[in-house]
Amino acid sequence: MLSACSLFRTGSPSEPAVQPAVAPASPPAVQGEAPDKVWATFKNMSRTSEGGSIGAFAFSEKQGDATVSPTALRGDVLAVSGQFFGKGASQWAGVAVNIGAPKSIPVKAGEYKFLTIRLGSTTSSRLRVRLVGPDEAIQRMGCYPMVMQMVKPDVAEYRIPLDRFAPESYCGAKGVAAKPTLESLTAIEVTEVAGPVRDHAASFGVGTIALTR
Numbered sequence: 001m002l003s004a005c006s007l008f009r010t011g012s013p014s015e016p017a018v019q020p021a022v023a024p025a026s027p028p029a030v031q032g033e034a035p036d037k038v039w040a041t042f043k044n045m046s047r048t049s050e051g052g053s054i055g056a057f058a059f060s061e062k063q064g065d066a067t068v069s070p071t072a073l074r075g076d077v078l079a080v081s082g083q084f085f086g087k088g089a090s091q092w093a094g095v096a097v098n099i100g101a102p103k104s105i106p107v108k109a110g111e112y113k114f115l116t117i118r119l120g121s122t123t124s125s126r127l128r129v130r131l132v133g134p135d136e137a138i139q140r141m142g143c144y145p146m147v148m149q150m151v152k153p154d155v156a157e158y159r160i161p162l163d164r165f166a167p168e169s170y171c172g173a174k175g176v177a178a179k180p181t182l183e184s185l186t187a188i189e190v191t192e193v194a195g196p197v198r199d200h201a202a203s204f205g206v207g208t209i210a211l212t213r
Helices: 136-141 169-174 178-182
Strands: 037-040 052-059 065-066 070-076 075-086 093-100 114-121 126-132 146-150 156-161 187-194 198-211
Touching: 037 136, 052 075, 065 093, 075 093, 075 187, 093 198, 114 126, 114 187, 136 169, 146 156, 156 198, 187 198
Parallel strands: none
Antiparallel strands: 037 198, 052 065, 052 093, 065 075, 070 075, 075 198, 093 187, 114 156, 114 198, 126 146, 126 187
16 A cells, blocks of 8 residues: 555645735724634644644444554645455445544634635545534434535645535434534544445545634
């Protein structure tokens, strides 16, 4: 299997634009408006710089049809990799990483409008991004709200409206919508999903995550 560290190119920052001699003053913040909140930046593989947990894992319908490798860092990007196996003929499986709230304290995030997240994948054109709340039973069912985000091989920033997040259709009445989840947000989860499962690698990168207005 290819090394995770060799699979991502974060690109070079573009040259800064020439600034005017006197910069205009920033507009005042609207009273009561939530400031942007950095959820996660990455400088090591066990915890975010903001004190949130990092946990990579794999799951599959039939045991053994997906595995996850230790995470790695490439610059400020967390590289997640694993392998899917078709031997058990699982209809669904995933390689995922769960990125906990800063200082492991649930965030009241109902005032924010967007999730900004840097993502890239060399093995899939779509990654599932999920908002996670505190109910462990709902977490196990996979019934917190999610979006399927189109991504490119190179890591880039995506700005996802929070009102796009919704529980998957199989959850039915057990699914939790975005609004109540954002009242006590405990984690952001990113997954490369497969189904039906065949033999292939999984490899994706996650960079800075923030909640923005």
